[in-house]
Amino acid sequence: MDKKPIIYFANPYRHKNPNVMQHRFETMRTITAQIIQEQNYIIPFTPVVYTHDLSQYCEDDQDWVQWDLQFLAKCDAMVVITLDGWEESEGVQKEIEYCKENEIPIMYLDVEEIDTFIKHSNFRGFVDSIEAEEKTWYQHPDGTKSLLISEVRK
Numbered sequence: 001m002d003k004k005p006i007i008y009f010a011n012p013y014r015h016k017n018p019n020v021m022q023h024r025f026e027t028m029r030t031i032t033a034q035i036i037q038e039q040n041y042i043i044p045f046t047p048v049v050y051t052h053d054l055s056q057y058c059e060d061d062q063d064w065v066q067w068d069l070q071f072l073a074k075c076d077a078m079v080v081i082t083l084d085g086w087e088e089s090e091g092v093q094k095e096i097e098y099c100k101e102n103e104i105p106i107m108y109l110d111v112e113e114i115d116t117f118i119k120h121s122n123f124r125g126f127v128d129s130i131e132a133e134e135k136t137w138y139q140h141p142d143g144t145k146s147l148l149i150s151e152v153r154k
Helices: 018-038 047-057 061-072 090-101 111-119 123-131
Strands: 006-010 043-045 077-081 106-109 137-139 145-147
Touching (some): 006 018, 006 047, 018 043, 018 047, 018 077, 061 090, 077 090, 090 106, 106 111
Parallel strands (some): 006 043, 006 077, 077 106
Antiparallel strands (some): 137 145
């Protein structure tokens, strides 16, 4: 069995309106299912898909963030799905910070582009960048680094 890269999919989740939380969950569930059906060379890990039903039992966001970071540490890369609110989401920002501190590759993907991206196998370019022996890193002003992604096919 070939080892496939595990890609962590981050997105905003918590919101004062439960309908927004439900919409975010449903969107990510659909995206994750699409990836599973159409991408045979990555394993998607999408915390909200696996924990949505449990969220009613634990409302302390710090517990969730710590739990998610443990999973993120085991992943090969992270994709941030830029749903409305991703820039304000404390959880997503902590996940991004963790990736930068630990040199975990990050890709930002607009939810409107996900169908095209998946159908054209553009995760292949991301995976190639992750697996490349020679990686190119971008140095952020704060001293952290992010992997520069090689060409992404359209």
